[in-house]
Each structure stands twice: as C-alpha cells, then as structure tokens.
Amino acid sequence: MKTHQIAVIAGDGVGQEVIPEVKRLLTPLQAKHGFHLEYTDYPWGSDYYHQHGRMAPADFLEQLRKSEAILLGAVGHPSVPDHITLNGLLLPIRRTFDQYANIRPARLYKGVASPLALRRNEEIDLVVVRENTEGEYAQIGGFVYHEQPEEVAVQTSVFTRRGVDRVVRVAFELARKRNRKKKVTSVTKSNAQGYSLVLWDRAFQAVAAEYPDIATETLLVDAAAMNFIRRPESFDVVVASNLFGDILSDISAMIVGSMGLAPSANLDPSRRNPSMFEPVHGSAPDIAFQGIVNPLATFLCAAQMLEHLGHAVAAGEIEQSIVTVLAETKIRTPDLGGRSKTAQVTDAVIAGLQ
Numbered sequence: 001m002k003t004h005q006i007a008v009i010a011g012d013g014v015g016q017e018v019i020p021e022v023k024r025l026l027t028p029l030q031a032k033h034g035f036h037l038e039y040t041d042y043p044w045g046s047d048y049y050h051q052h053g054r055m056a057p058a059d060f061l062e063q064l065r066k067s068e069a070i071l072l073g074a075v076g077h078p079s080v081p082d083h084i085t086l087n088g089l090l091l092p093i094r095r096t097f098d099q100y101a102n103i104r105p106a107r108l109y110k111g112v113a114s115p116l117a118l119r120r121n122e123e124i125d126l127v128v129v130r131e132n133t134e135g136e137y138a139q140i141g142g143f144v145y146h147e148q149p150e151e152v153a154v155q156t157s158v159f160t161r162r163g164v165d166r167v168v169r170v171a172f173e174l175a176r177k178r179n180r181k182k183k184v185t186s187v188t189k190s191n192a193q194g195y196s197l198v199l200w201d202r203a204f205q206a207v208a209a210e211y212p213d214i215a216t217e218t219l220l221v222d223a224a225a226m227n228f229i230r231r232p233e234s235f236d237v238v239v240a241s242n243l244f245g246d247i248l249s250d251i252s253a254m255i256v257g258s259m260g261l262a263p264s265a266n267l268d269p270s271r272r273n274p275s276m277f278e279p280v281h282g283s284a285p286d287i288a289f290q291g292i293v294n295p296l297a298t299f300l301c302a303a304q305m306l307e308h309l310g311h312a313v314a315a316g317e318i319e320q321s322i323v324t325v326l327a328e329t330k331i332r333t334p335d336l337g338g339r340s341k342t343a344q345v346t347d348a349v350i351a352g353l354q
Contacts, residue, residue, distance in 0.1 A: 008073075
C-alpha cells in the first residue's frame with residue numbers, strides 16, 4: 001500500500017471546520033483504492049501569531065519539506081493584517097517550494113444557480129492558471145520616511161522570461177488535457193505596462209507557436225473581467241499574472257454560484273517540492289464555527305491532491321459524487337440557498353462514493 005505524507009494546516013476560521021470533514025471524506029477512499037494518507041497537523045495561523053508574534057515557527061518550511069503535499073484549510077483573521085498573513089505563511093510556501101502554477105477551476109454544476117442570466121445551453125467550465133511566485137506579488141520595494149507625512153512607498157513587479165514561459169506552457173498542456181475548446185486566453189495589460197507585460201505578451205506568443213493545435217486569445221484585463229460576465233462560456237483555460245489571476249479567479253468562482261465551490265492547487269509541476277491545495281474561500285470569520293460552511297471547495301481540493309499523487313480514479317469519484325449531490329438539490333449549505341449543515345454535506349458526498 002502506497003503511503004503519502006500529507007502536511008495539514010487547518011489554520012483559521014472555517015479552515016478548522018473543513019479540514020476534519022475532508023479527512024472524513026478521504027478515509028473510505030484510502031481503503032477502497034489501496035493507499036494511505038499519513039497526516040501531520042501543524043497549528044499555524046492567527047492563533048499562533050498572537051502567541052508567538054509570527055504565523056509559524058522559524059523552521060516551518062523545513063518541517064513542510066518532508067511532506068508530499070500540503071492541505072490547507074484557510075489562513076486569516078481580522079485581528080492580523082493581511083500582509084502579515086500572506087507574507088508570514090502563504091507566500092514563503094509558494095516561493096520556497098516553487099509552486100509557480102496556481103490552478104483554479106470554475107465549473108457551473110447542474111443544480112447550482114449562477115448569478116448570471118445565461119442563455120440556453122450555455123455552460124461555464126473554465127480554469128484560471130495564475131502565475132504564483134513572481135509578478136506583482138514579488139514583494140520587492142520598501143518605504144522611505146516611513147510613517148511620516150511625506151512617506152514614500154515603492155513596489156516593484158518582477159516578470160522573468162523563465163517565469164512567464166513555464167506558467168504559459170502549463171496552461172497549454174492543460175488545454176490539451178482538458179480537450180474541451182482547446183483554447184488558451186492570455187490576460188495582460190501591456191498597453192499600460194509597457195515593459196513587464198510586453199514581455200508577457202512576447203513570451204505567450206512564442207510558447208503558443210509550439211502548440212498549433214490550441215487556439216489562442218489575448219485580452220486586456222479589463223476586457224477579460226467584462227467578458228467573464230458577458231460571455232463566460234467562451235473561456236477554456238485562462239493564463240494570467242499573479243495579480244490578474246487572483247482577481248479573475250474570484251470572479252470565476254462567483255459566476256459558478258459560490259466561493260464555496262472554488263478549489264485551488266499551488267503546484268510545483270516538477271514535483272521536486274510539495275504542492276499545496278487550498279480552497280479559495282478563505283477563513284470566512286463571519287460564518288466560522290456555526291457549522292454551515294460549504295466543504296465542497298475543500299473536497300474538490302482533495303480531488304486535485306489525489307490526482308497529483310497519482311490516484312486519478314479516486315479523485316474522479318469525489319467530483320462525481322459532488323456532481324450528484326448538487327444535482328439532487330436536497331443537501332446544500334446556506335451559500336447555495338439551503339439549510340444543510342457542513343457535516344450533512346460530508347455525509348451525502350461520502351454516501352455518493354458508495
């Protein structure tokens with residue numbers, strides 16, 4: 001039996017609710033498909049910050065390096081500034097482990113209502129591939145005259161040809177694998193950012209030439225945001241910089257009905273380092289510990305993780321069970337217009353596995 005070492009960071013808020021549920025979901029699949037997930041739980045996040053003045057211990061990256069994958073619930077709390085949360089835990093993980101491809105699928109499932117008035121037979125099934133380690137989140141810059149009236153802040157984006165090439169190539173390979181529209185849309189703003197995103201455009205065009213079987217489209221980010229609303233059915237794989245991918249993937253999550261259905265995978269495609277799997281919804285302190293958080297985004301993350309670990313059949317069973325539960329419209333949490341509890345959703349998805 002193959003054993004996989006999984007680092008688990010439940011984190012904050014609803015993260016502490018969805019992690020036990022996803023472990024419960026994964027238990028029957030391990031026995032059925034002949035693999036074992038050995039979890040190591042790490043109590044890092046905002047509570048740890050309040051006790052120790054940092055989001056995680058100094059050697060947290062070395063501790064995580066021992067794992068094959070990282071399963072993250074959510075990190076963040078109103079009492080901790082967002083830049084501390086991001087730079088104290090999430091960004092160091094993504095950069096140290098070279099998780100340069102952030103994969104965020106968005107699918108409108110049968111039985112779920114989109115806030116958009118879609119025309120008949122239209123469907124939304126797209127993936128945003130977000131560059132995850134450089135770009136606008138490179139954190140290069142600083143303050144002059146810090147916290148004085150004449151304070152100056154300088155923030156520098158970093159785009160490398162290597163970084164753009166490799167994430168664009170992931171997008172094209174994904175378009176081939178999905179075999180739907182076989183189309184990649186590049187999102188840019190090179191009319192305003194005449195160096196970094198001109199480099200992005202040139203790199204995209206060069207990589208696209210290697211994939212003559214894949215259609216391409218290039219959109220400015222403002223047009224892309226508009227078209228995510230106006231014609232979402234036209235997208236297949238979308239590749240964008242760190243900032244643009246972050247914004248567009250939140251739009252894509254909402255147009256398919258709920259942030260509670262939005263998974264993400266932070267991948268090191270080379271597999272030299274552990275990859276990290278986390279729902280997009282964040283810690284949601286407004287609904288935390290009420291037993292009503294939607295666990296399906298985390299379940300879809302678990303499916304992404306299993307596929308990454310080589311258990312595609314088990315991953316497919318998770319998504320198919322979710323499809324069935326949503327289509328039946330009986331069990332659903334408040335974000336989808338229902339009254340079900342988190343544990344009831346888990347029970348229904350586990351029943352669907354059988």
